[in-house]
Amino acid sequence: MKSVLYGHHAGPNPTKVVMVLEELKIPYEIKLLEFPEMKQPAYEKVNPNGRVPTIEDPNTGITLWESGAVVEYLVEKYDKNGVISFQFDTPESYHAKQWLYFQASGQGPYFGQAVWFKIHHREQLQSAVDRYINEICRVSGVLNGVLQDREYLVGDKCSYADLIFISWFEVVPWAAGDRVDLEKGFPHVHAWLIRLKSRPSVVTGLGGQSEAPKKL
Structure with missing residues (x-):
């Protein structure tokens, strides 16, 4: 039976889940x-937070919201062969979770706030814009440093730890304009994203992110 994913056509967080489902x-x-x-009320019965994504898995009867929790559930339940994850209780399995939490706490919220204050906030607050563009650079710098001597974040393969970052990098041009040039400023991140975007799962996932971000 098919799982049901509630999403939005321009949402970075549902996009992460689509990539994992595809992989x-x-x-x-x-x-x-x-x-x-x-x-x-109809949707808030499914997700009391009133956001997306939410997934309903009829095979287990489980309904989950929060993209990080959904990704963790999918790989633990359905990736027994380690296609995009790692054997339980290995260093790699914990390192992948480390990146999952860094993305959920350090990338998504800050990149989202950069979009909000740059595009949607009623007043133009330059100090807020600067703060969150600086956070885009900080997070990109963390990743760039790690990727300077490896192709992927964990182990020698593409894993969910890599996939979860892609969709939020797609908002950088909208949020930062020419103030952040990933190719010049963070070349290892840029090369990593190019590698990842060649994957069919990523092409499918990013297919719904072709327009400017709405309220996040």
């Missing part, structure tokens, strides 16, 4: 929601 060849369907629908 693991898990059958799924997407229910696209507009922002007002996310705050309606």
Whole structure:
């Protein structure tokens, strides 16, 4: 039976989940929601936070929201052969989780706030714009340093630890304009993203991120 993924056509967080579903060849369907629908009682019964993504897995009866929790669930439940994860209780398995939490706490919120203050906030607060563009650079610098001597974040293969970062990097041009040039300023991140974007799962996932971000 197909899992149901609730998402939004320009949402970086649902995109992460799509990439994992595609990599693991898990059958799924997407229910696209507009922002007002996310705050309606019908959806808040599914996700009380009123955001996306949420996944309903009819094979287990589990409904989960928060993209990091969803990714962790999918790889633990369905990636028994280690396609994009690592054997339980190995250093690599813990290092992958480390990057999952860094993405969820350090990349997504800061990149999202950069978009908010650059594009959506009613007043132009330059100090806020500067703060979050600086955070884009800080997070990119952390990744760039690690990737200078390896192709992927953990082990010698593409894993979910890599995939989860891609969609939020897609908002950088909208949030930072010409103030952040990944190719020049963070060349190892740039090369890593190019490698990752050649994967069919990533092509499929990014297919819904072709327009400017809406409210995140």
